[in-house]
Structures are given as structure tokens and as C-alpha cells.
Amino acid sequence: MTNDNARTRLDAQMDFLLEADRLKSVSRATRLADGSRYENSAEHSWHIALFALTLSEHAPAQVDRGKVIAMLLLHDLVEIDAGDAPVFGNHDTAAVEAAEARAADRIFGLLPEDQRQHFRAIWEEFEANQTPEARFAKSLDRFAPPNLNIANGGGSWVDYDVEWATFENNVGRKIQAGAPVLWQWIMPRARKVLDRLALKRQDR
Amino acid sequence: MTNDNARTRLDAQMDFLLEADRLKSVSRATRLADGSRYENSAEHSWHIALFALTLSEHAPAQVDRGKVIAMLLLHDLVEIDAGDAPVFGNHDTAAVEAAEARAADRIFGLLPEDQRQHFRAIWEEFEANQTPEARFAKSLDRFAPPNLNIANGGGSWVDYDVEWATFENNVGRKIQAGAPVLWQWIMPRARKVLDRLALKRQDR
Numbered sequence: 564m565t566n567d568n569a570r571t572r573l574d575a576q577m578d579f580l581l582e583a584d585r586l587k588s589v590s591r592a593t594r595l596a597d598g599s600r601y602e603n604s605a606e607h608s609w610h611i612a613l614f615a616l617t618l619s620e621h622a623p624a625q626v627d628r629g630k631v632i633a634m635l636l637l638h639d640l641v642e643i644d645a646g647d648a649p650v651f652g653n654h655d656t657a658a659v660e661a662a663e664a665r666a667a668d669r670i671f672g673l674l675p676e677d678q679r680q681h682f683r684a685i686w687e688e689f690e691a692n693q694t695p696e697a698r699f700a701k702s703l704d705r706f707a708p709p710n711l712n713i714a715n716g717g718g719s720w721v722d723y724d725v726e727w728a729t730f731e732n733n734v735g736r737k738i739q740a741g742a743p744v745l746w747q748w749i750m751p752r753a754r755k756v757l758d759r760l761a762l763k764r765q766d767r
Numbered sequence: 768m769t770n771d772n773a774r775t776r777l778d779a780q781m782d783f784l785l786e787a788d789r790l791k792s793v794s795r796a797t798r799l800a801d802g803s804r805y806e807n808s809a810e811h812s813w814h815i816a817l818f819a820l821t822l823s824e825h826a827p828a829q830v831d832r833g834k835v836i837a838m839l840l841l842h843d844l845v846e847i848d849a850g851d852a853p854v855f856g857n858h859d860t861a862a863v864e865a866a867e868a869r870a871a872d873r874i875f876g877l878l879p880e881d882q883r884q885h886f887r888a889i890w891e892e893f894e895a896n897q898t899p900e901a902r903f904a905k906s907l908d909r910f911a912p913p914n915l916n917i918a919n920g921g922g923s924w925v926d927y928d929v930e931w932a933t934f935e936n937n938v939g940r941k942i943q944a945g946a947p948v949l950w951q952w953i954m955p956r957a958r959k960v961l962d963r964l965a966l967k968r969q970d971r
Binding site (some may be wrong): 580595629745 | 809946
């Protein structure tokens with residue numbers, strides 16, 4: 564049937580795609596909008612790719628929407644090895660970055676060499692957060708979770724005792740940098756829920 | 768804060784994106800590669816968008832990869848109302864299509880009018896399965912699940928007592944139509960597992 568001694572380009576691509584399946588088992592700190600369970604990184608990646616498809620007109624500069632979507636489809640694959648580092652958690656940033664770089668070596672390394680370079684470059688552009696595409700992609704990655712938290716009554720903001728100032732610093736600034744219109748939209752909505760949660764904490 | 772009487776374009780887009788979150792709760796007949804649980808339609812959509820990003824060179828004709836990916840991000844949204852119709856299940860095709868059309872009316876109808884028309888047209892192009900992009904997208908939608916079944920030892924083929932002829936008819940023909948190279952690749956691998964499952968059934 565197949566000749567194992569002559570591995571093809573497609574064999575390598577399929578190794579990568581099957582390995583990618585494991586992203587469906589990486590759990591995030593955010594719950595679904597209905598609060599029923601934690602979100603995984605694969606479905607999160609789909610959701611924000613759909614955000615990009617729908618909201619690219621709100622990017623502050625002209626962006627290559629296809630590139631933004633490619634970034635978002637690829638951006639969390641490193642979590643297969645490195646896990647998700649929740650935005651309100653305490654991390655050793657250098658250690659997380661080192662683990663993610665090793666993961667990128669291994670996972671993108673499954674691909675044919677030209678494609679490994681191509682996908683790795685897209686991921687690195689996203690991580691570096693310098694181009695309009697990366698900034699917009701990063702802002703969508705930060706913009707989606709508060710919408711889920713608002714829908715389910717607090718979500719990760721409750722779990723991590725998040726206050727407005729922390730939200731503004733860890734999340735707001737990144738949304739603002741890549742998509743000011745989206746930050747203006749979510750700000751009053753997030754503030755309302757975070758203020759209510761702060762009052763509840765006072766009552767405890 | 769926000770003025771509910773003056774709903775903006777972004778308000779409508781966000782209604783759509785939050786509604787889309789429910790696709791994460793639509794269960795499919797296919798299990799993850801590790802067999803640990805059933806796959807949902809949101810993470811499946813991410814996975815096959817990644818298939819498109821990785822495998823577009825194997826499309827028989829030049830395809831607009833961005834359009835293929837847009838199709839795959841959108842293709843299952845109708846399942847939020849209509850549910851997933853497993854490929855080996857018995858369905859009243861006309862009833863499924865009617866339910867999906869109603870779902871498309873409602874879900875894409877949340878969007879601003881120009882975007883509703885645009886997304887609806889992409890979904891209808893996918894469903895009609897006539898253009899090279901739609902054929903390739905459809906073939907990826909059919910190509911991903913057998914890879915998971917092979918990885919987890921049978922999956923939905925066991926649940927539905929699937930034989931080679933059924934697989935070739937319900938799945939193979941669609942893969943072949945949009946991506947002959949992928950059908951050639953999966954055929955011997957699927958055959959091996961399906962033949963083994965057939966022998967097991969004889970032993971029962």
C-alpha cells in the first residue's frame with residue numbers, strides 16, 4: 564500500500580495536522596458564553612478567526628485579513644506542549660516564552676521545511692506584535708474572552724478576583740493598541756460587570 | 768453608557784459573534800484522535816480551516832485559499848439550530864436542508880445587511896458544491912474525520928457499523944471530487960482499518 568521508506572510531503576503535513584488535534588484538549592481559563600464549561604484553545608481559535616472575518620473593517624489601518632486569520636488559526640498551537648498561560652495568572656514570562664519557542668520548534672518542525680519556515684514566521688510575527696496584522700490579531704485574542712465573561716456573569720474575572728485596573732492593564736491596553744473601536748465598545752460593558760463584582764467582594 | 772436606541776453596526780456584529788459561541792456545544796459523531804470524547808463543531812471548524820491553510824497546494828485547480836477558509840469557518844454555524852447530521856446517519860435530506868436554511872436566515876440575519884448577504888453567499892456557495900473553492904472545502908470537511916477515526920481505532924465507523932462500500936460512497940466520492948490526491952492518500956489507510964473492523968464483525 565504505502566511505502567514507509569518514501570515519506571512524502573503530504574505525510575509530513577498530515578503528521579502536523581494530526582498533532583494539531585491535541586489543541587482540542589488544552590483548556591483555557593475562560594468559560595463558554597453559557598457558562599457550562601471551560602473553553603478549549605481549538606474552539607477559541609475558531610471563534611477569534613470568525614471575529615477576524617467579521618470585524619476586520621474595525622482595524623485602524625488596512626490589514627491583510629487572510630494573514631490575520633492565518634495568525635489566529637496558528638497562534639495557540641504551541642500550547643499543545645506549553646499549555647495555556649491565563650492572562651490574569653502569575654507567570655514567569657521568560658519561562659513561558661522559552662517553553663513556547665521549544666514547542667514551536669517541535670510542532671512546526673513536523674511540516675515540510677518551506678512550510679515550517681512559513682508558519683513559524685507567521686507565528687513569530689504574531690508574537691512580536693509589531694505589524695498592523697499582528698496588532699489586530701492580538702487585540703481580537705484579548706477582545707473575545709471579556710465578551711464571554713460578560714455573557715456568563717463574570718467567568719475568569721471571578722476566578723481570578725480581577726479588578727478594573729488589572730483588566731485595563733492586562734487586557735484593555737492590548738485591545739486598544741490593535742483595535743481602539745473595539746476597546747471603546749467593550750469598555751463600558753466590562754466596567755459594569757467588574758464594578759458589580761467589586762461590590763460583591765466588598766460584601767463578603 | 769451605551770444608548771440602546773441607537774444600535775450600531777458593531778452591536779449587530781457582536782450579536783452574531785456571541786450567538787456563534789453556541790457552536791462549541793454542538794456535538795459531532797467523530798471522536799478526537801485520542802478517542803477521549805466526541806468532537807464539537809467549533810473545534811472541528813478550526814481544525815479543517817487549518818487543513819485548508821496547510822493543504823491548499825493539493826487542490827486540483829488554483830483555489831482562493833482565503834475563500835476556502837472563510838467557507839470552513841462559516842460552514843457549520845447552521846448546526847446551532849439544526850444540529851449535526853452525521854454522515855453515516857439516516858436523514859430526511861429535504862428536512863435537514865430546510866432546517867439549515869431556516870438557521871441560516873436567523874443566524875446570518877443577526878449581521879448588518881451587507882454582511883448578512885456576503886456570509887450567506889459564502890455558505891450557499893459551499894453548500895452548492897460547484898466552484899473549485901466549494902469542492903475543495905467540502906473535500907476537507909469529509910477528509911478530516913476518517914483521519915481521526917484511523918487514529919482512535921475506528922470511532923464513528925464502529926458506532927455506525929460502516930463498511931468499505933458505504934465509506935467510499937458517502938465520504939470517498941466527495942473527497943475525490945474536490946481533492947483526488949487526498950483521496951489517494953487516505954484510501955489505503957482507511958481500507959486497512961475498515962477491513963479489520965469487518966473481520967471483527969464477522970467474529971461476533
